Amino acid sequence: MRLVVATCQVDYAGRLTAHLPLATRVLMIKADGSVLVHSDGGSYKPLNWMSPPCTLREGTTEDGQIEWTVTNPKTDDTLRILLTEIFSDSSHVLGIDPGLQKDGVEKHLQELLAEHPATLSPGLTLVRREYPTAIGPVDLMCRDEAGASVAVEIKRRGDIDGVEQLTRYLELLNRDPLLSPVRGIFAAQEIKPQARVLATDRGIACALVDYDALRGLDDPSHRLF
Amino acid sequence: MRLVVATCQVDYAGRLTAHLPLATRVLMIKADGSVLVHSDGGSYKPLNWMSPPCTLREGTTEDGQIEWTVTNPKTDDTLRILLTEIFSDSSHVLGIDPGLQKDGVEKHLQELLAEHPATLSPGLTLVRREYPTAIGPVDLMCRDEAGASVAVEIKRRGDIDGVEQLTRYLELLNRDPLLSPVRGIFAAQEIKPQARVLATDRGIACALVDYDALRGLDDPSHRLF
DNA sequence: CTGTAGATCTCGTTT
DNA sequence: AAACGAGGTCTACAG
Numbered sequence: 001m002r003l004v005v006a007t008c009q010v011d012y013a014g015r016l017t018a019h020l021p022l023a024t025r026v027l028m029i030k031a032d033g034s035v036l037v038h039s040d041g042g043s044y045k046p047l048n049w050m051s052p053p054c055t056l057r058e059g060t061t062e063d064g065q066i067e068w069t070v071t072n073p074k075t076d077d078t079l080r081i082l083l084t085e086i087f088s089d090s091s092h093v094l095g096i097d098p099g100l101q102k103d104g105v106e107k108h109l110q111e112l113l114a115e116h117p118a119t120l121s122p123g124l125t126l127v128r129r130e131y132p133t134a135i136g137p138v139d140l141m142c143r144d145e146a147g148a149s150v151a152v153e154i155k156r157r158g159d160i161d162g163v164e165q166l167t168r169y170l171e172l173l174n175r176d177p178l179l180s181p182v183r184g185i186f187a188a189q190e191i192k193p194q195a196r197v198l199a200t201d202r203g204i205a206c207a208l209v210d211y212d213a214l215r216g217l218d219d220p221s222h223r224l225f
Numbered sequence: 226m227r228l229v230v231a232t233c234q235v236d237y238a239g240r241l242t243a244h245l246p247l248a249t250r251v252l253m254i255k256a257d258g259s260v261l262v263h264s265d266g267g268s269y270k271p272l273n274w275m276s277p278p279c280t281l282r283e284g285t286t287e288d289g290q291i292e293w294t295v296t297n298p299k300t301d302d303t304l305r306i307l308l309t310e311i312f313s314d315s316s317h318v319l320g321i322d323p324g325l326q327k328d329g330v331e332k333h334l335q336e337l338l339a340e341h342p343a344t345l346s347p348g349l350t351l352v353r354r355e356y357p358t359a360i361g362p363v364d365l366m367c368r369d370e371a372g373a374s375v376a377v378e379i380k381r382r383g384d385i386d387g388v389e390q391l392t393r394y395l396e397l398l399n400r401d402p403l404l405s406p407v408r409g410i411f412a413a414q415e416i417k418p419q420a421r422v423l424a425t426d427r428g429i430a431c432a433l434v435d436y437d438a439l440r441g442l443d444d445p446s447h448r449l450f
Numbered sequence: 451c452t453g454t455a456g457a458t459c460t461c462g463t464t465t
Numbered sequence: 466a467a468a469c470g471a472g473g474t475c476t477a478c479a480g
Contacts, residue, residue, distance in 0.1 A: 001263075092313065
C-alpha cells in the first residue's frame with residue numbers, strides 16, 4: 001500500500017471519459033496495482049480509480065513533470081495522473097486482510113421469515129425456502145390455512161423491480177395446475193409507494209417486516225456476535 | 226484529511242452489524258469527519274466506512290489501548306475502531322476539490338440517438354426526447370415512415386429491467402387512442418440474451434447501438450475536451 | 451465461467 | 466425532502 005498526497009490532474013478514458021482539474025488529493029496505490037484518487041469529501045467512492053488488474057508506469061513529461069499512466073489490459077481503460085507537487089509519499093506493508101464478517105442482510109431476513117411465516121399472514125406455513133422455478137428461486141413458498149399456495153418475495157427495500165419479479169414468478173407458477181391458484185405476498189422492511197400501488201393493482205399483498213421484532217422472536221443463540 | 230496506518234479491529238453497527246478482525250489497514254479520515262477503512266486489495270470500496278455527517282471521538286480502553294468511536298447522529302450508525310499499533314499518522318490540507326467532469330453516459334447516448342434516430346430503424350424521425358407519461362418519461366418518442374408511433378428505451382447495458390420498463394410505457398401509451406398502436410424499440414450498446422428473449426416475446430425490437438460510430442456522425446465541436 | 455440479484459450501495463436529477 | 470434511475474457500479478452466489 002502506497003499513499004501519496006499530491007497536487008494532480010487526472011484523466012480517465014474507458015467506458016466514459018472523465019477529467020479532474022488540478023487540485024491536491026490523496027492517491028492510494030494498493031498492492032494489486034489498483035489506484036484510488038480521493039478528495040477530502042464525498043463518501044467512500046473515490047473521485048476516480050482503476051480497478052485491478054492494472055499496472056502503474058511512472059514517467060516524466062517533456063516539461064519534466066511526473067506522470068503516472070495506469071492501464072488495465074483487460075478493459076483497455078487508462079488513467080493518466082499528472083503530479084505537479086508531491087507533499088507526501090509513503091509505503092506500508094499491510095498483509096492479507098481477514099475480511100469483513102457480516103450479519104443482517106436479506107438472507108437473514110429470509111431465514112427469520114422462513115421460521116415465522118405467520119407474521120406475514122395469519123396461518124401461513126412454510127413449504128420451502130428458495131423454491132426453484134425456471135426463472136429463478138422464489139424466496140418463500142408457503143401454504144395458507146385453506147391449503148392454497150402463497151409465493152413470498154422478500155426485499156429489504158421494496159421497490160417496483162421486486163413487484164415485477166414476483167409478478168413473473170406468479171405468472172409462471174400459476175401455469176402449473178397442481179399449484180394454481182398461487183397468490184403473492186411482497187414483504188419488505190420498507191415499501192415504496194409506487195411499488196405498493198403496482199402490487200395492489202396486481203392483487204399482490206404487501207407486508208411490512210419488522211426486522212427487530214423478528215430478531216426478538218428468533219433464538220438469540222444464532223447471533224454471530 | 227488524516228491518514229493513519231494501524232493494526233486495528235473494527236466493529237460497525239447500523240443497517241447491519243459487521244466485524245473486522247485485528248489486522249493492519251489504512252484509515253482515511255476526511256475533513257467532514259467521515260472514515261474509510263481500506264485494506265490492500267479489493268477495489269475502491271472500503272472494508273468498512275462511515276458516511277458523513279459523523280464525528281470521531283478518540284478515547285482509551287481500560288487496558289490503555291486507543292479506541293475511536295465514530296457516530297452518525299442522523300442514522301444512529303456507529304463505528305468502533307480499536308487501534309493496537311500505529312505505524313503512521315499524518316494530516317494534510319487538501320482544500321475543496323473542483324470535482325469530476327464526466328462525458329459519455331446514457332444521457333449522451335440519448336442525445337446522439339435523438340439526433341440520428343434513423344440508425345435505430347430506417348426512416349425513423351424524432352417526435353420528442355423525454356416524452357412525458359404518468360409513470361415517467363419515455364427516452365425517445367418517434368414516428369416511422371408510415372406515421373406510426375415508436376417508443377424507444379435507451380440503456381447502456383440492456384437487461385431484463387429495461388424491457389420491463391419499456392413494456393410498462395408501451396402498455397400505458399397504447400391506452401391512448403390518439404397514439405395507438407405504439408411499437409417499441411429497445412436500444413442498448415449491449416443486450417443481454419435474456420433481455421432479448423423477453424423483448425422479442427413481447428414484440429419489442431432490439432437495436433444494438435454503436436456509440437463510437439454515433440460519435441463519428443455527431444458534430445465533434447460538441448465534445449467537452 | 452456467465453448471469454443474476456443485492457448493496458451500510460453512491461450519486462445524480464426530478465418532483 | 467423524497468423518490469426514481471443509473472452506475473466506469475462492485476460483489477457475492479448460483480447455474
